[in-house]
Amino acid sequence: MESGDEEGVEKRRVHLRPDTLRSATPATLHLLPCDVPVNRPAPVGSFFTPAIRQGPEGLEVSFRGRSLRGEEVEVPPGLAGYVMVMEEKEEVLVRKQGFPQGSDNDEQQQELLEPPEAALERDFDRVIRASGSFSHFTVWGLETAPGPDAKVRAALTWPSLAAAIHAQVPGD
Amino acid sequence: MADRLDYGEGTDAQQFVFLLPEYLKDTSKKMKTGLMFVKLVNPCSGEGALYLFSMCLQQLFEIKLFKEKHHSWFINQSVQSGGLLYFATPIDPLFLLLHYLIKADKEGKFQPLDQVVVDDMFPNCILLLKLPELEKLLQHVTEEKGNPEIDKKKYYKYSREKTLKWLGKKVNQTMAALKTSNINVGARVQSNAFFSSHQISSDKEEDYICYAHGLISDYIPKELNDDLSKYLKLPEPSASLPKPPSKKVKLSHEPIEAKEDYTKFNTKDLKTEKKNSKMTTAQKALAKVDKTGMKSIDSFFGTKIF
Numbered sequence: 137m138e139s140g141d142e143e144g145v146e147k148r149r150v151h152l153r154p155d156t157l158r159s160a161t162p163a164t165l166h167l168l169p170c171d172v173p174v175n176r177p178a179p180v181g182s183f184f185t186p187a188i189r190q191g192p193e194g195l196e197v198s199f200r201g202r203s204l205r206g207e208e209v210e211v212p213p214g215l216a217g218y219v220m221v222m223e224e225k226e227e228v229l230v231r232k233q234g235f236p237q238g239s240d241n242d243e244q245q246q247e248l249l250e251p252p253e254a255a256l257e258r259d260f261d262r263v264i265r266a267s268g269s270f271s272h273f274t275v276w277g278l279e280t281a282p283g284p285d286a287k288v289r290a291a292l293t294w295p296s297l298a299a300a301i302h303a304q305v306p307g308d
Numbered sequence: 309m310a311d312r313l314d315y316g317e318g319t320d321a322q323q324f325v326f327l328l329p330e331y332l333k334d335t336s337k338k339m340k341t342g343l344m345f346v347k348l349v350n351p352c353s354g355e356g357a358l359y360l361f362s363m364c365l366q367q368l369f370e371i372k373l374f375k376e377k378h379h380s381w382f383i384n385q386s387v388q389s390g391g392l393l394y395f396a397t398p399i400d401p402l403f404l405l406l407h408y409l410i411k412a413d414k415e416g417k418f419q420p421l422d423q424v425v426v427d428d429m430f431p432n433c434i435l436l437l438k439l440p441e442l443e444k445l446l447q448h449v450t451e452e453k454g455n456p457e458i459d460k461k462k463y464y465k466y467s468r469e470k471t472l473k474w475l476g477k478k479v480n481q482t483m484a485a486l487k488t489s490n491i492n493v494g495a496r497v498q499s500n501a502f503f504s505s506h507q508i509s510s511d512k513e514e515d516y517i518c519y520a521h522g523l524i525s526d527y528i529p530k531e532l533n534d535d536l537s538k539y540l541k542l543p544e545p546s547a548s549l550p551k552p553p554s555k556k557v558k559l560s561h562e563p564i565e566a567k568e569d570y571t572k573f574n575t576k577d578l579k580t581e582k583k584n585s586k587m588t589t590a591q592k593a594l595a596k597v598d599k600t601g602m603k604s605i606d607s608f609f610g611t612k613i614f
Contacts (some may be wrong), residue, residue: 148432150345152360157333157543163571165325166382167391173380175322178387216333219383220324264345268384291374291393293489298370298397300485301523305448305477 152220155183156265163219163268166206167288168199169278194281195274205272205281212292219268319460322381326394332362339364345371346432351407352526356430359398366440370399401436402445402474403527408433409450409466410529414532421446435546448474471532473541475524479540482520518542 166184188197188206195206211217275282282288332343342363350357372395380541405425412424421442427433439445443462446452449471450464471593521542525533 148430150346151341152343152345154332154335154339154341154343154364157328158337163384164382168380168382169378171378171380171389171391172387173389177355177385178382180382180387184382187435194356209329214330215327216330218326218328220326221321258528263494264324266326286394287376288374288393291395294372294395295329295397296489297482297485297523298372298395298399301478301482301527302398302400304400304445305474 150222151263153263153265156267157216157218157269159308160218160266160269163270165217165270165273167273167275169204169276169282170199170202172306195276197276199276203279204276206276207281208272209275209289209292210272211270212295213304217270217273218266218272221267223263223265290299310392316454323386323388324394325381325388325392327398328396329398330361332365335362335364346435347375348404348430348432348436349407349427352528354407354529359399361432361435363438366438368399368401368404368436368439369396371396400527401439402449404436405434405446406449406466406528406532409446409464410532413466416465418451418465420461420463424464443490464484468535472535475528475532475536476539477535478524479517479520482523483516486516486520496593 164180164185166180184199188195190196191205193205195208197204197206256276275286275288277283277286312341344361344363346359346361347356348359349355358371360371361367362369374393374395376391381391401504408425408427411418425433425436443452446464449467451467451470452462452464454460454462517540521536521540527538528536
């Protein structure tokens, strides 16, 4: 029963590989004003990217015959953008046996871990890793640029506000 | 490698677009594991929410999801539906601890923390006990007892008074941040910009406190939020419950009836009036404010995560 509980806890953790935060290669991101209801490879570099033009009012492109206007949006200071993907279970198993693609500091990592956590992490359930990184992305609007009132811009102000909400209050 | 990235990662797997604090990248040099997403209680709703926990930094981050209709991502040479954007920002763990302290307070006794923070639904709550300087944090919201002669263990009991004081400070520091940022705190501010200009400053002050309170209220249970409204002398939120106007002015701990029926509750009414007279001009002005400016974080984000 005891071990069963522990396993239960484990199953509720998704481990993020910290080393992938450094090894992630720069990614190009566009936020489109329409939903393409699939997740799959797409020849963005053949159709979309070459059609982007610098117009008088910002970037211009078209997608499915509709005209889009875009602008570059910076990731707020102090933050870093990442694209993450879940690893398949088989992949996790292979990696666990000796961390084949790990670099030279595997031993160091083992030492730094507290023993109980190391035990817990040996059998974790899912693993997620950063596959790409970005410091800006392009936001597209239909016909007109998204502008300063775009909801995504409001969301980007959240981290600075969150910092204030969650800062420790001075004691008495 | 470039090829693999351009076309390879192209499985049908879901890709998550995240914004993380930059410093997580640096701490990743020290460790190759110990950064994990866990489900913990949402201290406001009591339901599950996603958090990121760093074993190395011993820090907890909340995950917020930006979600707007009709969006999708192009990520390199792939398309990702939904256009979701995840944010991981540091959260004050005291909000989560408070959830357990309030729950344990029903037993009405001093208890060690490891007996307070227990949760069958979210067993990962044990991670909260690993956070540094817990004792210092808990001073804000609990009374504590301990007998150093017997053991080093400390025993805690939830204190409503201390908690309200702490939350009051939270609201103040959030207000300060709102003022230095360019966040529009309410529709009022925008519409005022077109009309009389001298009104803006006073209205803004009211909007700021309502907005700040609205932000904090997303981290505390409803009952405590009601107490906080009274503590801050805020009017009842008009958005959540459409009530008759008279009930909006709920200023004291006295029953509402006292205000409405002067004949029956004469003495109580006097007390209410006395309290009202003690209010500052700003507080009186506050009482009249409707809370259209009170926005919760959900106005930025959707709620469903993963």
